[in-house]
Amino acid sequence: MLVPAQGRFLQHTKIGGVENPELVASDIAAWIVETMDVECTYIIGPGSTTAAIMSQLGLRNTLLGVDVVRAGQLVLSDASEVRLLELLHEAQQPTKIIVTAIGGQGHVFGRGNQQISATVIKIVGIENIQIVAAKSKISALQGRPLLLDTNDPKLDDALSGYRLIVTGYQDNILYRLATMA
Numbered sequence: 001m002l003v004p005a006q007g008r009f010l011q012h013t014k015i016g017g018v019e020n021p022e023l024v025a026s027d028i029a030a031w032i033v034e035t036m037d038v039e040c041t042y043i044i045g046p047g048s049t050t051a052a053i054m055s056q057l058g059l060r061n062t063l064l065g066v067d068v069v070r071a072g073q074l075v076l077s078d079a080s081e082v083r084l085l086e087l088l089h090e091a092q093q094p095t096k097i098i099v100t101a102i103g104g105q106g107h108v109f110g111r112g113n114q115q116i117s118a119t120v121i122k123i124v125g126i127e128n129i130q131i132v133a134a135k136s137k138i139s140a141l142q143g144r145p146l147l148l149d150t151n152d153p154k155l156d157d158a159l160s161g162y163r164l165i166v167t168g169y170q171d172n173i174l175y176r177l178a179t180m181a
Contacts (some may be wrong), residue, residue, distance in 0.1 A: 110149025
């Protein structure tokens with residue numbers, strides 16, 4: 001599309017409202033809980049956004065740990081990689097991973113959630129990963145991708161690319177994930 005070279009002929013963008021982190025987390029949680037399948041096991045990663053999901057379910061949360069939920073019940077609290085692998089080998093139903101971007105750098109895997117290891121991810125399957133994050137958290141990255149560091153370069157490459165990010169109630173964006181390298 002051709003546009004005038006001089007800025008005075010262009011309409012300025014509107015200034016949006018300020019995002020309230022608690023309300024956004026609540027909206028994301030409401031959508032995730034509403035769409036949860038009772039026949040599925042959910043590995044819930046650390047973070048305040050995922051904590052809102054646990055709160056919406058009425059379950060105790062390990063803010064800095066990994067919890068496992070099935071049929072609205074807490075199955076494992078503060079799970080280790082070993083316990084996650086045991087659970088996955090015993091599981092008779094599908095499993096999904098729900099994670100958020102951790103820290104100001106935008107790490108999805110490899111920082112703060114090492115329990116969700118490359119082995120765990122491979123067993124669950126990359127198609128069964130849901131990423132949740134407030135738009136303000138994504139915007140703060142200023143176009144930089146969300147980061148992957150699973151210690152498995154092939155898995156990081158498989159996870160790289162544009163992925164759907166749940167950013168609110170019935171609200172998603174496509175955003176790029178990339179390796180640390």
